[in-house]
Amino acid sequence: MPHEAMVRLGIFLGVMTLVALWETLAPRRKRTLTRRERWIPNLSLVVIDTLLVRLLFPMTAVGLAVLGQQQGWGMLNQLVWPEWCKIALAVMLLDMVIYLQHVVFHALPVLWRLHMVHHADLDVDVTTGLRFHPVEILLSMGLKLAAVHAIGAPPLAVLIFEVLLNGMALFNHGNIRMPEGLDHALRWLLVTPDMHRSHHSHLSPEANMNFGFNLSLWDRIFGTYWPRPAEGHEAMQIGLEHQREPEKCQPLLVLLRMPVRAKLGEYTINRRW
Secondary structure, three states: OOOHHHHHHHHHHHHHHHHHHHHHHOEOOOOOOOHHHHHHHHHHHHHHHHHHHHHHOOOOHHHHHHHHHHHOOOOHHHOOOOHHHHHHHHHHHHHHHHHHHHHHHHHOHHHHHHHHHHHOOOOOOHHHHHOOOHHHHHHHHHHHHHHHHHHOOOHHHHHHHHHHHHHHHHHHOOOEOOOHHHHHHHOOOEOOHHHHHHHHEOOHHHHOOOOOOOEOHHHHHOOOOOOOOOOOOOOOOEOEOOEOOHHHOOOHHHHHHHHHHOOOOOOOOOOOO
16 A cells, blocks of 8 residues: 555654653653663664564565455455445454464463563553564564455555554553543543553463453453452552563563573463463
């Protein structure tokens, strides 16, 4: 689609700037570490992730959707439905795939080792939504392409989904304060910062809940909805119980080596496969 990259980048930078300003003006929690200590490694991971995806995947998800539409690949390309209906269904199905992927990354020890990088952050703010190990990002990209192909998602649906996923990941990781009534109203449809923050609790029962990034309905449907942290948002500890020292969970090289060097700890679903 024309100007896809510019549209996504512009919205991404706009949402990130707004959430960062909101965090500064109305923070939900006191910071454990300074922004400098966390933002440099977190944002460095984004640069590495983006370069690797561009290098190893010659086609974007939107590009694959365009090709799939031309070739008639996937479920929705076999149906004679109104385009708006296909778009709405495709966005919802892709969002469910991301929810299920998130659950699996908690359930399997080998994948949890990768996802630990995200959860080892000692604070949760807008950059936490970007903090993922490069191997996890590559696996996620492969799964997303497979889902777009199988679903036969329209190109516009994929673009909408990508924008929503990136924007909501920044928003719901934000260290932002909002009126309680607004939060409760929004979370009937969307994942709010207060809803997702519980997922970053150091307590395993809470970290094993609220897997959604965009739509909150999957957590409600599949029984993984958790309303609030037991210790309260201001008092709760963020991160992994067995990795509390900043030198073990913040430097960039430590994050890159974490899947093979760090102790597994109590991965949240506690099943051995």
